[in-house]
Amino acid sequence: MKIAVFSTKPYDRDYFEKHPQASEYQLHYFETNLTDDTASLSKGFDAVCVFVNDKVHESVIKVLANNGVKLIALRCAGYNNVDVNSAKAHGLKVVRVPAYSPHAVAEHTMALILTLNRKTHKAYNRIREGNFSLNNLMGFDVFGKTIGVVGTGQIGAAFCKIVKGFGCNIIAFDLYPSEELIALGVTYGSVEDVFKTSDIISLHCPLTEDTKHIVNSSSIELMKNHVMIINTSRGALINTSDIIKGLSSKKVGFLGIDVYEQEENLFFKDLSESIIQDDDILRLMSFPNVLITSHQAYFTKEAMEEITRITYENLRAYNAGEFLKNEVK
Ligand code: NAI
Numbered sequence: 510m511k512i513a514v515f516s517t518k519p520y521d522r523d524y525f526e527k528h529p530q531a532s533e534y535q536l537h538y539f540e541t542n543l544t545d546d547t548a549s550l551s552k553g554f555d556a557v558c559v560f561v562n563d564k565v566h567e568s569v570i571k572v573l574a575n576n577g578v579k580l581i582a583l584r585c586a587g588y589n590n591v592d593v594n595s596a597k598a599h600g601l602k603v604v605r606v607p608a609y610s611p612h613a614v615a616e617h618t619m620a621l622i623l624t625l626n627r628k629t630h631k632a633y634n635r636i637r638e639g640n641f642s643l644n645n646l647m648g649f650d651v652f653g654k655t656i657g658v659v660g661t662g663q664i665g666a667a668f669c670k671i672v673k674g675f676g677c678n679i680i681a682f683d684l685y686p687s688e689e690l691i692a693l694g695v696t697y698g699s700v701e702d703v704f705k706t707s708d709i710i711s712l713h714c715p716l717t718e719d720t721k722h723i724v725n726s727s728s729i730e731l732m733k734n735h736v737m738i739i740n741t742s743r744g745a746l747i748n749t750s751d752i753i754k755g756l757s758s759k760k761v762g763f764l765g766i767d768v769y770e771q772e773e774n775l776f777f778k779d780l781s782e783s784i785i786q787d788d789d790i791l792r793l794m795s796f797p798n799v800l801i802t803s804h805q806a807y808f809t810k811e812a813m814e815e816i817t818r819i820t821y822e823n824l825r826a827y828n829a830g831e832f833l834k835n836e837v838k
Pocket of ligand 1: 586587588607608611614659660661662663664665682683684685713714715716717719720741742743767768804805806807808
């Protein structure tokens with residue numbers, strides 16, 4: 510089975526190549542994203558293996574189908590970048606890695622909160638320059654604060670359990686409240702309740718038509734003054750220009766993001782010698798109370814091992830004509 514792996518970084522290749530099943534497949538690695546411009550590279554392959562910023566829209570799927578591709582194997586959990594209906598209409602199956610390490614993302618979420626709050630990134634730089642002053646480094650106790658969680662699936666639940674250990678109150682919104690979390694002391698309310706009552710709001714729902722721009726000028730208006738907003742889910746959950754307004758007016762006190770609406774032109778790339786053309790990210794980078802990481806929340810050794818293992822398992826099951834338990838329908 511021949512597989513075209515798009516958006517390949519050296520670490521992806523390392524993990525795929527050192528896996529015991531590597532010799533059973535012919536993997537060809539492309540550094541480029543899968544887009545309209547690059548879809549023609551899929552000619553002669555049975556499957557494409559894609560990641561979060563590959564654009565698997567209808568026009569791309571038509572080219573994949575014409576080229577004989579039968580399977581789209583996502584090596585991530587979110588599938589908002591794939592037109593699943595169009596894939597189905599063209600006879601392509603879509604599989605994903607539904608959960609590889611919810612802990613990796615939940616732990617990174619807490620890292621963003623603690624770094625923003627206690628400013629350890631600034632302290633690190635200060636001390637290296639011989640500046641031992643504490644001015645402007647004051648934080649707040651996380652203990653006793655109300656944390657709002659939107660989406661309590663695998664990652665949201667892992668995050669709630671971490672936050673519980675900090676002695677926080679948790680208010681959550683999900684279409685399907687979790688009995689396990691209720692037993693743990695999590696209170697469910699409406700999304701408005703979460704926005705109105707939380708000191709820190711963390712987004713863990715998928716990007717869908719319903720959740721796109723869930724954080725916008727109107728919802729920010731509902732929030733407490735100086736709220737902290739954390740997004741480790743998908744960039745488009747936040748309306749970028751509205752959050753910039755919220756930060757400028759000081760209504761939003763802190764923003765921590767691992768994902769960004771226009772991230773595909775920036776994230777995962779070394780642009781240190783380039784002129785960045787995205788004025789919104791430049792504005793966000795200029796705020797002292799904004800912390801940005803480049804979609805690295807998933808990036809642990811354990812998560813990479815699981816992504817590789819489950820992707821090979823998805824390929825094996827497809828090749829063997831077995832039931833695809835990780836199929837996206
Ligand atoms: P999951 O499917 O286990 O949980 C998602 C939860 O969101 C479910 O409980 C679902 O009922 C809920 N939900 C769906 N629509 C909703 C709505 N309109 N309002 C409120 N809740 C809603 O997914 P998991 O594994 O927890 O991942 C969550 C998201 O995290 C993924 O969709 C992905 O976008 C993102 N992610 C980010 C990573 C990163 O590296 N930054 C890595 C992995 C996932």
